[in-house]
Amino acid sequence: MNRRALAVVALGAGVALGLAPAAFAQAHSPAAIGSPAAADPSAPLPGAGERNPEPETGPSPAPPRDQEPGPSGPSDKPSDKPSDKPSEEPSGKPSEDPPGTPSEEPSGPPSQEPGPETAEPRIPDVTLSPEPLVSASPSTDPSAPSIGDVEVGPVRVEGFAKVTIKVRVRSAEPVTSVSASVDPWRVPLVRVSGNARDGVYVQEWGVGAGSGTREFPVTVTARTAKGSVSRPGPTITSVPGVPGAPEIEGAGAAPQILRAPGSATLRARVKGMGGRGVTKVAATLISEAAPPRHVTLSRVSGHAWNGLYEAKAHFGTVSGKTGYRLVFEATDSAGRVAAEAGTPFTVVPTPRYDITSVSGPGYVSLGKGGATVRIEATVKNGPRRVLLTQGRASAPFSHFGGDRYRIEIGLRPTMDAGRQTFKVEALNASGKAEDTRAVSFYVKRAVFFGGFDAGPEPVRKGGAITVSGTLYGLNAAGTASPGLAGHKVDILVKKAGSTTYTKVATVTTDARGRFAKGFTAAYDAHWKAVFAGTAKYAQMGTRADHVDVR
Secondary structure (H helix, E strand, O other): OOHHHHHHHHHHHHHHOOOOHHHHHHHOOOOOOOOOOOOOOOOOOOOOEOOOOOOOOOOOOOOOOOOOOOOOOOOOOOOOOOOOOOOOOOOOOOOOOOOOOEOOOOOOOOOOOOOHHHOOOOOOOOOOOOOOOEOOOOOOOOOOOEEOOOEEEOOEEEOOEEEEEEEEEEOOOOEEEEEEEEOOEEEEEEEEEEOOOEEEEEEEEEEOOOOOOEEEEEEEEEEEOOEEEEEEEEEEEEEOOOOOOOEEEEEEEEOOEEEEOEEEEEEEEEEOOOOOOEEEEEEEEEEOOOOOEEEEEEEEEEEOOEEEEEEEEEEOOOOOOEEEEEEEEEEEOOOOEEEEEEEEEEEEEOOOOOEEEEEOOOEEEEEOOEEEEEEEEEEOOOOOEEEEEEOOEEEEOEEOOOOEEEEEEEEOOOOOOEEEEEEEEEEOOOOOEEEEEEEEEEEEEOEEEEEEEEEOOOEOOOOEEEEEEEEEEEOOOOOEOOOOOOOEEEEEEEEOOOOOOEEEEEEEOOOOOEEEEEEEOOOOEEEEEEEOOOOOEOOEEOOOEEEOEO
16 A cells, blocks of 8 residues: 555544544654654664554564564564565565555554544534644543543634633533633633533633743533543643734723623724735624624724724623623734734623502692692612603603602692592613503692681680681682582581590581581680592691680
8 A cells, every 4th residue: 555545544544533633643643654754763663564653562463474484583683785686585575565554454453433422513603713623631530521532722822812622521410510721710611512411512712921922721620410520631832922913902892781682892993014904803702601602893994904893792681690701803914813802791681670669649639739749669670761651741750769769740730630540660771661550649629718717715614606617629720619519527626635636516518618517615625627528629627726615
C-alpha cells in the first residue's frame, strides 16, 4: 500500500472515531506512523512493518513465510559490507511500501470499532471557532458520571478572544449542573442536546491576558444529587493581540436591566486600522440558562474606519432573572479579528401588577362647590402608571411610598346623583392594563337646615319647648331648593351631664320643608335635628342648641 492510500485510510479512521482535528493530526503525524524524518534523532527508528512507535502489548508478529529465523532470531545488525543486490533470502525482506507503513494483517489487537457514543448530536446555533478543538484524556473513576472529551477551541488566542467549551456527560443519576473552571471564572455550561442522563453541554466564553502571555487551565465539573466529578481539559494560552487589529470601544447593551418581553440595543464603536476598514461586527450573548446567541451588528453612523454599530436583541417572556455577558468581535478586510468584553446586562420577567386593594368613600356629598373624592390603591411591583378611569376620561394616581397610590378628583355640583363606578388600572411598560379593579361610591346632593331653634330659653321647669327649622337641599343646578317636602327629620336630646343623644321624636317636613315639634321642659338639655338621608340626598345634622330649664 502506498503512502497516499495510507493517508486516506488513516483519515477515514479518524473521522469514524470522532476525533477532534487536532487530536487526529497528533495521532497520525509522520512521527506517529514511524516516519524517520519526524522521529526523535536520539530514539531508535521503528522497524518496517511496525504499526506505531509505541511498544506492542500483544504477541510478536509472525515471521514472513519465506524467512526461517535462526536460533537467536532475526538480527537487526546491518551487514559490514554493503551490497547492491539483495540476497535471495534477506533477514528482513523490504516492502514496496515506505518505512513505517503498517502491514495489511497486523498481529496486534484490532482497533476498537466506534460505538454510538462517538456520534454526538449537532449543536444548534453555535458557531465554533475555526481553530481546532483539543480533547483531554477520559476519567478513570467508574462510580462517577462519565465526562467525555473536554473540547476547547481555540486553545491559543490573541488578545481578548472567544473560546468554545464543549463536553458530553453521561450519568445513571440526572445531572444537575455542568460547569467549567477557567481560572479565575466559573463558566456554566448549557445542555444543547440529549437529556439529563446523556447530554451535550456547551458554552462560549471570552478570555484574554492583556499585554502579556497567560495560560488558563480548563476543568469541567459535572454534578448530580449524589455528588460531583471533575475532569481536566486543555489549557488555553492567551498571547498579546494582533498588531493593527480593529479597536472596539464602548461595547455594551442598553438598558442594563431589561424587562421581558422586550428588546435590548447592542452597541459598540469600532475603528479599523487600514485596508478597507471593518467588514463585520458581531456580538455573542452568553448566559447560564440558555445556549449562546450570536447577533450581527450594522453600522448606523460613521464609516468603515470609524463607525458606530448597533443591533436589537429581542427577548420573549422569561420565567426568571437571567444575566448575560457580552463578547464583541470586529473583523477587518485583512482578516484581523479583535474582541472586547461588553457591559453585562440582565433580563428580568415583567412582574404582574396586581391591585390588591382599593378604598374610597361610601358616598360623596355634592355641595355648592361640588366635592373632592380621595381614592387609594395598593398595587404590587411598581407599575409604570396607575389610572382612575370612567368612560373615556382618566386621571393618574400619585405614588406615595411602597405599593401605595393615591388620587383626589373633583366632582362638579351638577353631577348626577346616584351610584358612580370608576376603574383602577395598573399599566405595564407598553401601556396595557395588567390588572383592573372597580371602585364605587354614591354621589348625593348636600342638604342643610335653616332657622333651626329650640326654645324659648331660659324656660321654667314644666314649661313648653318648641324645636323647629327648615330642611333645604341642592338641586341639579347646584343651588338651594325652596325646601325639601315630605322628608323625615329626627329630633334628638342630650340631658345635661350625659354624653349621648336620644331620639325623642320624628317629624315630617311640610310642602316648604318646614318642621316643628313641642316638648315639656323637664331639665337642662341640648337639642338637635338630624336628616338621615336618602339615595339622592346626603345625611345632615344641625348644630346643638342648649335650653336652660330653671
